[in-house]
Amino acid sequence: MxxxxxxxxxxxxxxxxxxxxxxxxxxxxxxxxxxxxxxxxxxxxxxxxxxxxxxxxxxxxxxxxxxxxxxxxxxxxxxxxxxxxxxxxxxxxxxxxxxxxxxxxxxxxxxxxxxxxxxxxxxxxxxxxxxxxxxxxxxxxxxxxxxxxxxxxxxxxxxxxxxxxxxxxxxxxxxxxxxxxxxxxxxxxxxxxxxxxxxxxxxxxxxxxxxxxxxxxxxxxxxxxxxxxxxxxxxxxxxxxxxxxxxxxxxITPEPAWATDSVFALKKEETFLRELLDAEREVEAAQKRKEDAKDRLSGAGRLRALLYEKGRPLERALIEALEILGFRATSYKEGSSEFDVIFESDEGRLLGEAEGKDNKAINIDKLRQLAMNIHEDLLRDEVSSPAKGVLFGNGFRLLPPASRETQFTQKCITAAASSGTALISTSEIFSVARYLSNSDDPAFAKSCRDSLISGNGLVTMPAPPADLDTETITQVDQRNLIESHEPRRADQQKA
Known part of the structure; x- marks a missing residue:
């Protein structure tokens, strides 16, 4: 064969x-x-x-x-x-x-x-x-x-x-x-x-x-x-x-099945077998910890969906980010009404729509949908005034954020400015949410909320403090690097 x-x-x-x-x-x-x-x-x-x-x-x-x-x-x-x-x-x-x-x-x-x-x-x-x-x-x-x-x-x-x-x-x-x-x-x-x-x-x-x-x-x-x-x-x-x-x-002659009978077992084998069983239990426990850690790691990185996703995954990441900014945020669905996100804080109440495009900018169609949703939201008995409209765009989502063009068309930007609607890229929301997820900075969070509430047309979020969460290089003890090209080093090093 x-x-x-x-x-x-x-x-x-x-x-x-x-x-x-x-x-x-x-x-x-x-x-x-x-x-x-x-x-x-x-x-x-x-x-x-x-x-x-x-x-x-x-x-x-x-x-x-x-x-x-x-x-x-x-x-x-x-x-x-x-x-x-x-x-x-x-x-x-x-x-x-x-x-x-x-x-x-x-x-x-x-x-x-x-x-x-x-x-x-x-x-x-x-x-x-x-x-x-x-x-x-x-x-x-x-x-x-x-x-x-x-x-x-x-x-x-x-x-x-x-x-x-x-x-x-x-x-x-x-x-x-x-x-x-x-x-x-x-x-x-x-x-x-x-x-x-x-x-x-x-x-x-x-x-x-x-x-x-x-x-x-x-x-x-x-x-x-x-x-x-x-x-x-x-x-x-x-x-x-x-x-x-x-x-x-x-x-080596393959061991026949009859030779594995316990009647032929050696004392040392019993000891090593117990050690093997103990080791297998430890491996199973470690594997379970590894799977749990992978699940937690996946959850911890959900915010990155703001950089490349569309549809429901983008909406879920957006809600999480808005909560980090200090809003109370949720999606809404009742009867024929369905809104991507309603979010509010002491500063005001807003209604948002999220849209992702593979290789082009967000156009005016989604802006019209947002205006209809705001009107539909106002018809609800518990709502007394129109919500501020925010269109979250993830245009050119398959490209790295630094390589993208303006993520909204000029027609969309002009219409948003005249209607008092805020346009903001989800990559900007990611930047501020990432900073706030690692830092307790209420003043910065409030400035982000204010930008969304007061902004009209194309909105730019406040820049996170540049020196926070910056990974710095710390020089290591050179004695740890003298060994000659070993592929495994036990000592951890700081970078």
Whole structure:
């Protein structure tokens, strides 16, 4: 039966393999051979900060990176224990700072400073090995005796294409490849003691060479060149042969079912079994805490819907933001009457409509709908005077706020000014609500409410104090950074 082969972080021009991204969450047990290359570039795309010369990831990207690395570390270990062959091509160490979610505060009120607590992290956190590779590169590599036994065929084909990007510790077991000078380990095969599983660590190969891709590709055409297809066929054949060699040399007979009967159990096994059960209960409890924390995290970030949403999600985020500003806010639906939000405070009573547009500004149609709603609201017995109308717009919502044009058409702005209606972008509401959610500033909140109540036409909210909630960089003790390129650092650092 043909081997089922999966690649992660690697593209091969072959219909006989399935490729998945590093960000995916899949089990590795469905495949016989896994080719894995831990590359974390995608997590750094939204990193606008650097610290100590390295990318400092946002809170969201930090969480996603850590979750992905933990997933693959767990999946590789499980596949290894269940007899699979996992082949890891060792790329350069890619070190970043991740946001731990912890904060330290100094000062009070408008002078408050926020210090973000970060931790050191790297792409090698995704591999279940206990030692720390060191960053180095070169092409001068030789086989060890074990390497000649296991990797002879593979190395004959790919020695010229291989380049080590890291050095493994000298005490690495199962070393198969070393530097020609100094005998530093750059490749190894780790064998499971309880199954036929193997973790194969190999020097890196450039899988995305230009000559593997066509310059122009028509619809439904393959993007690969014949050279790319030949390379894929050759490396797959070599690794399938390596897998066969590893399994044939494994001196392990699968334990028969009858041998697991308690009558054959050893005393040490009972002790370790109790430890395992305790550990599994701790894992279950930790998983529950993790799920609860994810739910709370999702709830805590609802305000960001003001930047990109439309419809009901935008309305819900708007109500939450208005409550942060000090309004009593709610949606209204009774019979045929339905209003996005009615909000009031000691300063006055307002009725709002919210509208999001993908790639254009908010036009006058929604303004007419708002005027009709205000009239309909006034017909209610409990309402004695017209509410102030506010149209909340999220125009060009798929673009970053800084890249958007004016979010209301000129006709809408002119009509709003003449009718005493306020127009305001939801991204401005987000800015002030974000500030007030982190600060007790009643005077600023009142100025925001006043802007909505007194504003006509296009309204701009007061600017939040610039120095509050500003993430500052605090210099760390340099002694924590002297260690040579370790992919895991225990000491947290401040950024």
């Amino acid at each position: 043909a081997k089922r082969i999966l690649t992660i972080g690697i593209e091969l021009a072959s219909p006989n393999v399935e490729g998945r991204d590093f960000e995916d969450r899949i089990s590795l047990l469905d495949w016989d051979i896994v080719l894995f290359r831990p590359v974390i570039d995608k997590f750094k795309y939204d990193s606008i900060q650097t610290f100590q010369g390295k990318a400092s990831l946002s809170e969201s990207s930090s969480f996603s990176l850590k979750e992905s690395c933990e997933h693959w570390r767990r999946e590789i270990k499980q596949a290894f224990d269940n007899g699979r062959t996992i082949i890891v091509f060792l790329p350069p160490i890619d070190e970043v700072f991740i946001d731990t979610g912890k904060r330290e505060y100094s000062g009070t009120g408008r002078n408050q400073k926020t210090t973000r607590i970060v931790d050191f992290y790297s792409n090698y956190n995704a591999i279940p090995i206990s030692y720390s590779p060191v960053l180095a590169s070169g092409t001068s590599i030789k086989l060890t005796t074990l390497g000649q036994e296991l990797l002879g065929f593979y190395w004959a084909e790919f020695a010229d294409l291989s380049e080590f990007k890291v050095l493994l510790p000298s005490e690495t077991t199962g070393t198969t490849l070393t530097t020609k000078i100094g005998d530093k380990p750059v490749g190894a095969v780790l064998r499971s003691k309880t199954s036929t599983g193997s973790l194969v660590l190999l020097p890196d190969i450039q899988f995305d060479r230009d000559e593997f891709y066509l310059d122009e590709v028509g619809e439904d055409e393959s993007p690969w060149t014949p050279e790319g297809e030949r390379f894929a066929a050759k490396i797959i054949g070599s690794l399938v042969a390596l897998d066969k060699s590893l399994h044939s040399s494994a001196e």
